Amino acid sequence: MSATTTPTPSEPLGGIGRKRARSLLWHLGSLLVLAVVLYPVIWVIGASFKPSKDIINSLDLFPAHPILANFTGLADGIADISIWSFFRNSLIYSLGAVAGILISCSLTAYAFAKIRFAGRNVLFALMIGTLLLPYHVLLIPQYVMFQKMELINTYVPLLLGKFLATEAFFVFLMVQFMRNLPKELDEAARIDGCGHLRTYWSIVLPLCRPALITSAIFTFINAWNDFMGPLIYLNEPSKYTVSLGLTMFRDSDGVAANYGGLIAMSLVALLPVLLFFLAFQRYLIDGMATSGLKG
């Protein structure tokens, strides 16, 4: 306690013990937060190996007698739909979204960052404005439009916006990145006779790799987690993504008939996101951090 009362903790003697105490406090605090943060994840891992009746009420993190029945049961699918179907659909949605975002947002960002065209600043302000626009204002009319076009129960409503650069956050992220690239490069390219398409493809895109990777991973995870889009647009269980498939585990009363299966499936559904996170956490955290700072 006395460690915090004096303002300068740099005297050589006595300072060492104080330093150690502070370091200990730091680690204790961090570990406490870590325990709270990790608890739900560890809980779901442990619970997926418990029999259904123990999942809610047993306080043991890991069961004394782990069972695999919850996972092997998943192979039977749910309501005649194979689990793989949900995963395949989620993959179609997520990978489609990644492709769309990478193409459309990088083209748009290139125009904002590297081409001097009339009206650029107005369009940029509009683009930033859409960042703050609640999606729900567009929900009803978009649904009506896709319904008139008979595109309900397809992935078009989910993916069209991704191919038309409506995700302003990623456009913004890429603009910031492209603006910071050295100007000499594209000037040299122009002197060598490169048009914009060539400069975009052979010079700017390869240099933007970090921004592209960050956008791709965020897009994948967002699409994988997306619940509202599939809930509104997909109404046939064979088209369901993992998020919707999970909700099929409960019956009309909201009680899960197969609680163990639900929890096991929840864990399996989390795995791709967790793996992406472990592999690319640097890109994700740096991308997040720069979004709040001056370019």
Place this chain on the structure above:
Amino acid sequence: MGTTVTLVKESPLPTRKARSAAPAAGKRRGRRENLAGYLFMSPWIAGFLLLTAGPMVASLYFAFTDYNLFNSPKWIGFDNFTKMFDDPRWQKSVEVTAKYVVIGTPLKLLLALGVALLLAQSRRGQAFYRAAFYAPSLIGASVSIAFVWRSIFSDDAVVDRTMALFGVHSGGWVGDPDWILYCLVALAVWQFGAPMVIFLAGLKQVPKELYEAAAMDGAGPFRRFWSITLPMISPVLFFNVLLETIHSFQIFGSAYVVSNASCGPADATLVYTCYLYQQGFKNAQMGFASAMAWMLLLAVALVTAVLFWSQKKWVHYEEDAR
């Protein structure tokens, strides 16, 4: 977001300079640049017209009509709005959402700032903790985690029994209309990692000399936080407050799943977007739902405007930053 606005202002306008320098050649080049610009922008422009601007106009029109998707929209003036203000469930949804935003957002940001301050002292393991604390922000929006939340907050489950030890509340949070909203708040606060990472980046940019100078002058830790840290990170704080507030107005998935698609018990988790969803997609009241959406837009715009206005009083931008 303050950052982006300054960006808009600062983005240079070299077009005019280039034009006036060499009139004839510049004009031709300018035209070519315009063409290239709009070609590159064409996906975005198509998306903006088809999926943003067009729907906004349509939504505004629907808000003044009676429309169930199968009839053609019938103009009814302000009826949707008067009906909405008299609707007890709409009032309830406003109350629930307001409670969620007002309780959840400050708690989440306080935790984010507190943990960022802790992590900002570079010690061994910092990068590990930063990554681990960030992870919930990525998985927190998933249906899986919503189900986990529902489970651990159930009657006689782990949270219930632990909190009962402290005498807080017993009898399950998910089934109790007075407590289930706090279960959603906890889920939001659990995802403090994203704002924390932004706070951390801001804290790293505070010049160390300032702290050393203040320590020499005898300023204690609280004084240093209040007079140096807080003003220096105020742009980042503003960005986080704005984004988190707007974001939490739009909560849907977690409320929907944690309440088992019922938004209950007793409408206790009937957040605004859940009611909008029920009216629009369950009752096919497209006109009423559009009117609701515009009220949400107005609320978000109002909060944004107030925050930007208040910014002058408490956000410090360094003048010589560029």
